[in-house]
């Protein structure tokens with residue numbers, strides 16, 4: 001069976017997913033594209049012989065669409081996710097699931113009414129080989145339990161429209177999710193520190209930030225979010241356990257050694273750094289849809305991450321005081 005996929009949001013991320021589905025992955029085909037900018041939808045749809053729509057609602061209602069891929073702005077994800085659930089269609093929604101805990105709760109409720117897990121959130125780092133090895137090392141138990149996680153999320157630069165809150169809700173949300181995934185527990189409190197800002201930023205930004213979070217068992221996570229580092233896209237993570245540490249590699253197979261020294265290439269963006277992880281994420285989703293199964297992170301994961309983001313934003317506003325993460329009790333459905 002070929003899974004007939006409808007894409008909502010024909011921007012950068014949507015187009016990158018189309019490219020991988022059409023050229024690198026198996027089992028799926030883009031049959032419809034929706035974007036508020038209808039011309040943008042047509043630009044992506046026409047070369048594929050797919051239909052173009054001006055709204056997500058029309059695409060979701062199309063009976064030739066089996067499953068929905070959402071790559072619009074986070075704050076407008078919820079209505080389309082809920083409409084897809086109500087139509088009984090699997091949905092892979094880019095992060096964040098939604099930008100408020102209330103919108104996420106509406107999604108959790110819709111999914112429970114449907115009685116079936118249909119929502120996967122685009123936390124692609126869960127499919128990265130390095131993070132998976134770190135998780136396996138922790139689960140293996142030889143090095144004991146985790147005490148600390150040191151993370152660094154560095155982007156070369158960001159566009160002018162990117163504002164300080166995006167460092168938490170758009171960027172650090174990846175570490176929030178991956179730390180929950182690695183440690184298998186919830187984050188219970190967050191504080192955001194604001195060191196001296198770099199001069200290489202738009203004036204309105206406070207950059208870098210450091211998010212410090214504590215989990216249920218007391219593991220301390222520190223995450224440097226630094227989005228104008230100039231030199232490249234650099235993601236680092238070190239998990240500290242009782243009897244050893246495990247650190248994410250740079251994912252390069254070779255190191256060049258010459259008169260300039262030892263070096264390997266620096267990634268420029270999430271597209272090249274997480275190329276394989278994105279492919280794994282979308283490929284596994286397509287295969288799972290074929291089997292009528294859920295895969296990847298759940299709507300609960302999307303909700304939990306948004307609750308931590310919310311606490312982080314509150315800390316940013318209150319001068320860096322620690323804020324407790326407020327969450328509803330986990331429904332049995334997501335146990």
Ligand SMILES: NC(=O)C1=CN([C@@H]2O[C@H](COP(=O)(O)OP(=O)(O)OC[C@H]3O[C@@H](n4cnc5c(N)ncnc54)[C@H](O)[C@@H]3O)[C@@H](O)[C@H]2O)C=CC1
Pocket residue numbers: 008009010011012013014034035036037040054055056071072073074076094095096122124170270
């Ligand atoms: N996993 C990752 O590493 C990354 C994830 N993302 C996520 O992907 C999503 C999209 O981001 P980008 O592609 O960078 O944004 P973008 O601005 O390039 O594209 C968004 C598109 O959605 C369309 N759109 C907005 N509201 C809509 C609506 N209600 N209905 C239909 N179309 C609508 C816009 O016209 C635009 O074409 C975001 O949720 C973002 O957080 C983005 C970059 C990397």
Ligand SMILES: O=C1[C@@H](O)[C@H](O)[C@@H](O)[C@H](O)[C@H]1O
Pocket residue numbers: 155170171174227270
């Ligand atoms: O999700 C992403 C972007 O939206 C975000 O703006 C970047 O900071 C992240 O590195 C990227 O993975």
